[in-house]
Amino acid sequence: MSHNFVFISGEQITSPLRVFFLCGSFYNKKNKTDIDKRIVLRDYIESIDSSYKCIILEDHFCFRKDKNLLNYNDINLKSLKDIELMTCLISDKILILHESFSTSTELGLFSADPSLARNILLLVPEYYSVEEDFISGFINLAFDNTYFKEYNIEKIIYYPQVKPISFSDHRMKYHTSFVNNEVPVRLKGILKDKLKGKRRKIAIKPNIGGLRKIYDNGVYFKVMEQKVNITSSPKVLYDLLFAMLNINSVIIGLRKCKNIFEVINYLKAQLNYILLNTMKYEGGYVCSSEIEYSIRGNIKYNDLVSYFVYVIIALGFITLPNQESKQLLVSMELKEIVLNYKSIIKEIDIKSNDLLEVLD
Structure with a gap:
């Protein structure tokens, strides 16, 4: 299965x-x-x-x-x-x-x-x-x-x-x-x-009726013939990246990356894949694998993910391979933080569409 x-x-x-x-x-x-x-x-x-x-x-x-x-x-x-x-x-x-x-x-x-x-x-x-x-x-x-x-x-x-x-x-x-x-x-x-914050919700829904304002916590997608357009904000996409790090296979793949460029490309590909899955199983959309992002601030998708990697390195969440360690290291603190995002990502059975928890 x-x-x-x-x-x-x-x-x-x-x-x-x-x-x-x-x-x-x-x-x-x-x-x-x-x-x-x-x-x-x-x-x-x-x-x-x-x-x-x-x-x-x-x-x-x-x-x-x-x-x-x-x-x-x-x-x-x-x-x-x-x-x-x-x-x-x-x-x-x-x-x-x-x-x-x-x-x-x-x-x-x-x-x-x-x-x-x-x-x-x-x-x-x-x-x-x-x-x-x-x-x-x-x-x-x-x-x-x-x-x-x-x-x-x-x-x-x-x-x-x-x-x-x-x-x-x-x-x-x-x-x-x-x-x-x-x-x-x-x-x-x-x-x-x-500095107190509020709990956040992320809405993932079709972008109907043209480009939607992107100042809220939303991911809006529009399916076209050759590609998918996703409209969102940097903060929301960072939430999705953190949520994605709950997946054991993603962490295993991350540890195999040898340098910062491999980390960036790997996370970009994984986020694209899960977003396409989401459109398919939440809304029944069968989408092209090509995604075009419209990110608040006119930020390019590659720059957004690149800077995410820089931030998690700066905060000590991951350590790139070096002379002391030949493998990328993931901190326990990051593992604890991403658990707070567990609610927005699930594992789904392709045959039955039943939702399963990401972690045991």
């Missing part, structure tokens, strides 16, 4: 992985005295719940050759703007420690998309602490407007300790850090409340 796997529409993901993108000004992970605020924030946030994970791009990725960092060029990601936007699209919240021109740029870039703007938490140092108002001029009018509140971004004031840095006799800059390298008690309470 042969079996196949399908994604199940309408089932809840009990406790999905919650990803938080931490943005800020110059990142210094070597300073052990005044530890970078993003590192302190990350350590606190990840201590709240085992399903909370933070991404600091500079901690894991780069554009240059570095044996300790993943190189964007290896997967043809050339634009920092595109990388940051993709990170936003897979994140549940975007925390911007706003103290510089670079974070002003990030704020403007991310807030252009209304659904991303809703996920931004803007952390701003109190005015008298740094003797400077970082929310002024255009930013004030655009995102902190008394009259047009629907466009405003949530602002959280915190009180840092300040150390002056002299560049010359006429120029000085303030370096801020958290007092005693700890998130302040008041800020802890605010973040603990703001």
Whole structure:
């Protein structure tokens, strides 16, 4: 008797992985005295719940050759703007420690998309602490407007300790850090409340009547003569990729991959296969094997899966083969996390269409 796997529409993901993108000004992970605020924030946030994970791009990725960092060029990601936007699209919240021109740029870039703007938490140092108002001029009018509140971004004031840095006799800059390298008690309470998530449901259904808005938790497919068009968002497709890792045979195949390119191609092929199965057994559609993806943010399918692989490497969920281990390693933490996605994938008996559990 042969079996196949399908994604199940309408089932809840009990406790999905919650990803938080931490943005800020110059990142210094070597300073052990005044530890970078993003590192302190990350350590606190990840201590709240085992399903909370933070991404600091500079901690894991780069554009240059570095044996300790993943190189964007290896997967043809050339634009920092595109990388940051993709990170936003897979994140549940975007925390911007706003103290510089670079974070002003990030704020403007991310807030252009209304659904991303809703996920931004803007952390701003109190005015008298740094003797400077970082929310002024255009930013004030655009995102902190008394009259047009629907466009405003949530602002959280915190009180840092300040150390002056002299560049010359006429120029000085303030370096801020958290007092005693700890998130302040008041800020802890605010973040603990703001970072809470909800259970998610994924709808998988035909795209009837043209292209559908893709801001919800949906996978919409349209069957054409020579191919299938799938419309979705990065976050939803990441949920499906995590769900797929419940399948023992997929994990066995993953362990056989020798490098990052084999991992990317393998996961792409497996996701395509299960989505085609889903269309066939959920809706009776017999589909071509060619899939065309329309992914929110105009993201290419290959880039999406490539970045997924980078993220699970950065979070320590998998380790590529190296001199110490000739086989790809899958962490116990990943195995525990993907169990939360078990509800949206089932094994189906091709002959009877009966649904079976993925795991014993």
